[in-house]
Amino acid sequence: MENQEFEIMYRVEQSHWWFRGKQFLLRQNLTPLDQTGLEKGRVLDIGSGTGITLKVLEGFGDAYGMELSQQAIDFLKKRHLKRIIRADVSLSLPLKNDTFKTITCLDVLEHLDNDVVLLKEMLRVCKPGGHILLTVPAFHVFWSPHDVALHHKRRYTRKDLLRSFPGLNCKVIKASYYNIILSIPILAVRKFKSLFLKKSPPKSDFHMDLPTFLNSFLELLFKAEIWCLKFMNFPFGVSILFILEKSSGDKAEIEE
Numbered sequence: 001m002e003n004q005e006f007e008i009m010y011r012v013e014q015s016h017w018w019f020r021g022k023q024f025l026l027r028q029n030l031t032p033l034d035q036t037g038l039e040k041g042r043v044l045d046i047g048s049g050t051g052i053t054l055k056v057l058e059g060f061g062d063a064y065g066m067e068l069s070q071q072a073i074d075f076l077k078k079r080h081l082k083r084i085i086r087a088d089v090s091l092s093l094p095l096k097n098d099t100f101k102t103i104t105c106l107d108v109l110e111h112l113d114n115d116v117v118l119l120k121e122m123l124r125v126c127k128p129g130g131h132i133l134l135t136v137p138a139f140h141v142f143w144s145p146h147d148v149a150l151h152h153k154r155r156y157t158r159k160d161l162l163r164s165f166p167g168l169n170c171k172v173i174k175a176s177y178y179n180i181i182l183s184i185p186i187l188a189v190r191k192f193k194s195l196f197l198k199k200s201p202p203k204s205d206f207h208m209d210l211p212t213f214l215n216s217f218l219e220l221l222f223k224a225e226i227w228c229l230k231f232m233n234f235p236f237g238v239s240i241l242f243i244l245e246k247s248s249g250d251k252a253e254i255e256e
Contacts, residue, residue, distance in 0.1 A: 010050040021222035047108035050075040134242040144190030145202035177237030
């Protein structure tokens with residue numbers, strides 16, 4: 001990720017509609033998972049960035065973050081987050097087996113050459129009966145300078161990741177696209193940037209200054225859609241949500 005992206009994320013992630021929606025996504029999905037029987041324990045956020053996800057996780061147990069970038073770690077410290085593990089998530093995680101009841105990995109897999117390695121490592125360090133919540137960017141049609149600035153290597157389809165799970169000791173309990181309502185305007189903005197801002201340094205969408213009323217309206221739409229995810233799966237969207245449950249079996253199961 002470009003260094004300027006950490007700076008802009010730290011500045012806007014408490015107010016920008018997309019970050020606020022992701023915080024709502026976490027609470028909506030982690031709250032029912034937190035009531036499934038495992039005692040309060042350790043939770044882990046992989047790729048903590050500038051810290052807003054880790055702040056949310058503090059409400060669900062002893063929250064630990066994992067980051068490699070020293071710049072990101074400096075921002076995490078600014079948010080008074082102290083349980084930080086510095087590690088390269090493309091390698092074996094420096095953690096013991098069956099340590100965490102919940103693991104979040106939000107928009108991280110797309111940065112890695114071998115995403116399956118991290119999937120296996122997360123399942124190794126997750127407790128049996130524990131959960132892993134993943135999000136990834138969807139569909140190459142949305143590829144733009146936003147992805148370049150964030151150093152993405154790919155965008156996914158739902159089927160791409162589902163092909164990775166067979167053979168892993170987990171059950172897929174949720175696999176849905178989301179951010180469908182705003183997908184057309186997001187696509188239009190990104191195609192405009194790709195066509196007309198080719199000579200400009202790549203920047204993420206988070207550099208766009210939105211009027212307060214528009215930001216609030218987009219947040220409302222995004223949260224309404226996320227609330228609907230409790231009852232349904234979407235066939236399309238800018239991102240994909242997966243929730244895995246670690247089991248003692250040898251093969252992945254998929255609940256439709």
